[in-house]
Each structure stands twice: as structure tokens, then as C-alpha cells.
Amino acid sequence: MDAQRRKRLQLIAIMLVFLAPMVVAFGLRLSGWQPNRLRNNGTLVQPPQDISTDTPRAAVDAAFGWKDTQYRWTLVLLAGPGCAAACQRRLADAEKIWSLMTQKATRLRLAVVGVEATPELRQKFPRLEFVQSSAAPLLALTPAGADTVAAVVIDPAGLLMLRYEPGYDPAGVRQDLSRLIR
Known part of the structure; x- marks a missing residue:
């Protein structure tokens, strides 16, 4: 050669x-x-739905709104009828997600739609806001099965961004939230 x-x-x-x-x-x-690291665990809502005009009624905080002036994301748990043991485990999981967010936890708030705010539940889950909402997108995603919970993520502008079906993995929700909240 x-x-x-x-x-x-x-x-x-x-x-x-x-x-x-x-x-x-x-x-x-x-x-x-796509690599798994870049995928959402929840389902992206396309197009994002604006629920900022809805005025939810919170059990404790009278100024609660989907659009947050303090630029906090909202994890909303949508409970089906009859919140029993499985539902309460999901409420506890949400508080665990909040505590695992460490420094970012102040940029996340937790809300529950469809559960009556009894004094026992408010004492058991102090970080949760028990809210009543008539927003059509939230009502459409509320599970029909008893003792089931779905979840959604709402951005600080009041846009419904991600949804999680009943039986979702709380670790996946935490992973998505840690990517969203910087």
C-alpha cells in the first residue's frame, strides 16, 4: 500500500x-x-388549559386561587367519591413529595379537590389545602371510582400542565416536579 x-x-x-x-x-x-431521563412521568395536557378564572373555595385560606402571585406550582389531588384508606395514602404521599423537595418545597403547594375538610384530616395533613372547585378541566379528570385519586400539576399562571391517572407513581410525580421547579 x-x-x-x-x-x-x-x-x-x-x-x-x-x-x-x-x-x-x-x-x-x-x-x-428519547432517553428515559427526558420523559415526563405524567401526561402532558395539550394544549394547556387555563383554569385561573375559576375561584376555588378553600377550607382555610380565603385568598386561595389557581393563579399564584408568589410563583408557586400546585400539585392538585383529585379524589373520587369516598376517600378511604387508599385515598388517604395518596394524601400522605403528596406530603411526602413536598418534604422530599427540600429547598424547592417553598415553591410547591398542595391542594385536594373532592375531599371534605374535616378537622381530623386537616390535622393529619397540615400541608394540604382542601379546596372545592368547579373548573371543568378538573372535573373532567376527577376519577369516577371510589377511593381513587388522580393528580394534576398547575403552573403559577393557572395553567393545567400535567395529569396523572389513578394509580400513578408518587416517585414519578416528584421527579417531574423537581424538573419543573427550578
Whole structure:
């Protein structure tokens, strides 16, 4: 093999080293693959629905609104009829999510729709706001099954962004919230 041919092969090999990752990335992009780290655990609401005009009635905080002036995200638990043991576990999971957010916890508030604010529940779950809301998007996502809970994430502007079906994974909700709240 002469020197000129060897140099051409080296040049082609160098080009392949740099072009191969781009070709692979382009092929993965065309196939629709995304790394798990970039996927939401919840379902993105398309288009985001504005519920800021709804005036929810909170059991304790009279100034509660979906649009938050302190720029806090809201995790809303939508309870089906009859909040029993499974429902209360989800309420406890929400408080655990809040505590696991550490420094970001001040930028997250928790609300529950569809559960009566009894003194026992308010004492048991002090971080939860028990709210009554007539917002159509929230009512549409409320589960029909007894003792079930769905969840939604509302941004500080009052837009419904993510939804989680009953039986969602609380760790996935925490992961999504930690990506959203910076």
C-alpha cells in the first residue's frame, strides 16, 4: 500500500469517527426514541388549559386561587367519591413529595379537590389545602371510582400542565416536579 492511499484511508476513518454518532442520533430521532431521563412521568395536557378564572373555595385560606402571585406550582389531588384508606395514602404521599423537595418545597403547594375538610384530616395533613372547585378541566379528570385519586400539576399562571391517572407513581410525580421547579 502506497503512502497516498494510506492517508486517504486515514482521512476516511477520521470522518467516519465524527459522522457515525450524528448518523446514529439522526436515526434515533427519526424513530421517535428519547432517553428515559427526558420523559415526563405524567401526561402532558395539550394544549394547556387555563383554569385561573375559576375561584376555588378553600377550607382555610380565603385568598386561595389557581393563579399564584408568589410563583408557586400546585400539585392538585383529585379524589373520587369516598376517600378511604387508599385515598388517604395518596394524601400522605403528596406530603411526602413536598418534604422530599427540600429547598424547592417553598415553591410547591398542595391542594385536594373532592375531599371534605374535616378537622381530623386537616390535622393529619397540615400541608394540604382542601379546596372545592368547579373548573371543568378538573372535573373532567376527577376519577369516577371510589377511593381513587388522580393528580394534576398547575403552573403559577393557572395553567393545567400535567395529569396523572389513578394509580400513578408518587416517585414519578416528584421527579417531574423537581424538573419543573427550578
